[in-house]
Amino acid sequence: MGKHMKHLEEAELVEHYYKESANMGEIDRHLKACPVCAEQYAELCRILEAVATPTPPARMEDYIEQVWQSIDASLPVYEKPRSSWMRYHRPLGWAAACLLLVAVTFVAGRRWERKQASSVAVAVDPQARQRVVIVFLGNHLDRSERLLVQLNHADGNDLSALPLRSEARELLASNRLVRQSEMQAGNLKVEASLDRLERLLMELSNEPDSLTEADLNRLRQEMNTDGLLFDIRVLRSRVNSPGPEQQSAPKATKGVPI
Amino acid sequence: MRWMEESDDSIRRAILSGDKEAYKVLMARYTQIVFGVTYRITGNESDAEEAVQEVFLRGYQSLATFQGRSSMATWFYRIAANCALAVVAKRRPEAQSRIAEENDPERSEVQLADIKAGPDRLLLSREIEATQQAAMGELTPTERTAFVLRHMEDRTTEEIAAALNIAPNAAKQAVFRAVQKLRRQLAPLWVNT
Numbered sequence: 001m002g003k004h005m006k007h008l009e010e011a012e013l014v015e016h017y018y019k020e021s022a023n024m025g026e027i028d029r030h031l032k033a034c035p036v037c038a039e040q041y042a043e044l045c046r047i048l049e050a051v052a053t054p055t056p057p058a059r060m061e062d063y064i065e066q067v068w069q070s071i072d073a074s075l076p077v078y079e080k081p082r083s084s085w086m087r088y089h090r091p092l093g094w095a096a097a098c099l100l101l102v103a104v105t106f107v108a109g110r111r112w113e114r115k116q117a118s119s120v121a122v123a124v125d126p127q128a129r130q131r132v133v134i135v136f137l138g139n140h141l142d143r144s145e146r147l148l149v150q151l152n153h154a155d156g157n158d159l160s161a162l163p164l165r166s167e168a169r170e171l172l173a174s175n176r177l178v179r180q181s182e183m184q185a186g187n188l189k190v191e192a193s194l195d196r197l198e199r200l201l202m203e204l205s206n207e208p209d210s211l212t213e214a215d216l217n218r219l220r221q222e223m224n225t226d227g228l229l230f231d232i233r234v235l236r237s238r239v240n241s242p243g244p245e246q247q248s249a250p251k252a253t254k255g256v257p258i
Numbered sequence: 259m260r261w262m263e264e265s266d267d268s269i270r271r272a273i274l275s276g277d278k279e280a281y282k283v284l285m286a287r288y289t290q291i292v293f294g295v296t297y298r299i300t301g302n303e304s305d306a307e308e309a310v311q312e313v314f315l316r317g318y319q320s321l322a323t324f325q326g327r328s329s330m331a332t333w334f335y336r337i338a339a340n341c342a343l344a345v346v347a348k349r350r351p352e353a354q355s356r357i358a359e360e361n362d363p364e365r366s367e368v369q370l371a372d373i374k375a376g377p378d379r380l381l382l383s384r385e386i387e388a389t390q391q392a393a394m395g396e397l398t399p400t401e402r403t404a405f406v407l408r409h410m411e412d413r414t415t416e417e418i419a420a421a422l423n424i425a426p427n428a429a430k431q432a433v434f435r436a437v438q439k440l441r442r443q444l445a446p447l448w449v450n451t
Contacts, residue, residue, distance in 0.1 A: 010434075010438065011434050014433070014434050014437050015430075018408060018409075018433070020414070020415060020430075043441075043445065043448070044437075044441065046448060047440065047441050047444045047445060047448075048409065048437065048440075050386050050390075050444065051390055051409060051440065051444075052386075052387060052390065053298065053409075053410040054297065054298055054301070054410075056293055056294045056297035056298070056303075056306065057297075057303055059289070059290075059293060063289065064282065064285050064286050064289055067285060067289070067310060067311055067314060068282055068285065070311050071311055071314055071315045071318070074315055075278060075281070075315070075318050075319075077276055077278045078273060078274045078275065078276055078278070078321075078322070079276065080275045080276045
């Protein structure tokens with residue numbers, strides 16, 4: 001045996017000694033079979049086992065403190081880190097903030113657009129506006145006509161039972177609105193009639209609780225309530241009649257200052 | 259100290275949150291390991307102490323980069339091996355020992371007794387120790403560190419490679435070259451015994 005056997009390399013013996021050889025069993029078998037390699041390996045073991053592991057000398061009790069003192073000045077204090085949420089989610093936070101901003105801008109934009117659209121619609125659609133005015137004006141003229149009829153036909157017996165003053169006060173507020181609206185619209189004749197009505201309503205509102213027949217007669221004469229009633233009826237008939245041309249260009253009527 | 263019962267990671271987080279003093283606890287835990295390995299690699303106390311300071315300084319500075327993939331003991335161990343290697347490399351030119359003749363008054367290095375003149379086993383042991391020191395001085399810093407980690411600290415090739423920042427095969431070769439050199443120096447001591 002051993003004549004044609006390939007001997008182990010020194011590196012293989014060292015590997016085997018430190019138990020890092022990939023084929024431990026095979027090398028063990030070879031060492032048993034090959035006296036040359038076995039002798040080499042025995043010598044290696046003898047030498048390495050003789051290499052002592054130095055024992056470090058004991059340290060003084062305050063050794064750690066000494067080391068600390070020697071390095072303390074070179075150790076900076078770490079700054080407290082930001083919260084882990086911020087550290088790990090800051091990019092996410094920015095993204096969320098951007099998304100929120102976009103969403104708020106979008107919603108605000110939509111609302112603004114809608115508001116603009118509705119206001120523009122009202123402003124742009126004169127027919128709708130005109131319808132509103134006509135309805136309101138018609139109602140106002142109806143009530144004014146009834147008040148004037150009551151005023152013209154009232155006598156001294158039932159004056160206390162008539163709600164002339166309270167009705168006049170309510171109509172006064174609405175008459176101002178209607179008159180201003182007509183003035184802005186350029187309907188100066190209508191506005192003039194409503195102005196006369198307003199003066200009557202104001203006088204009637206300011207009359208004392210105990211309205212006498214003499215007071216009524218004075219009002220009828222000073223305010224020409226018969227003529228005013230006629231004007232109001234003409235106005236009401238024009239407001240209620242269909243056809244825009246009639247409203248925008250009323251026919252001249254004899255004795256009617258509109 | 260209030261951190262004595264805490265885990266390494268808790269202490270690490272405390273330090274990184276500004277509690278600098280907590281680092282003393284980590285130092286207390288690992289000083290023995292660090293001093294042991296630096297002493298074996300450098301071969302003397304003063305160099306080991308210098309390396310220990312460097313280890314704990316470097317450890318503190320790179321604490322934020324510790325990711326917990328290995329234990330903190332292993333982490334300090336690697337830094338210690340690296341710092342000790344640096345100290346050895348720095349000292350080597352002037353600290354290199356040589357085997358000297360017994361009666362050479364010009365040399366203060368380790369001297370070997372003549373094996374033939376002293377067959378006593380105790381004397382042999384002393385001679386082996388002296389020769390070992392001298393032979394270790396002949397190793398390059400990498401060979402010396404790799405051999406200490408392999409032979410004295412019982413570290414695997416992979417651990418040595420990680421500590422020295424070299425490839426595992428290079429670490430294995432460094433250990434092999436160190437053993438070869440030691441064998442050449444120490445083998446004559448057994449001749450004719």
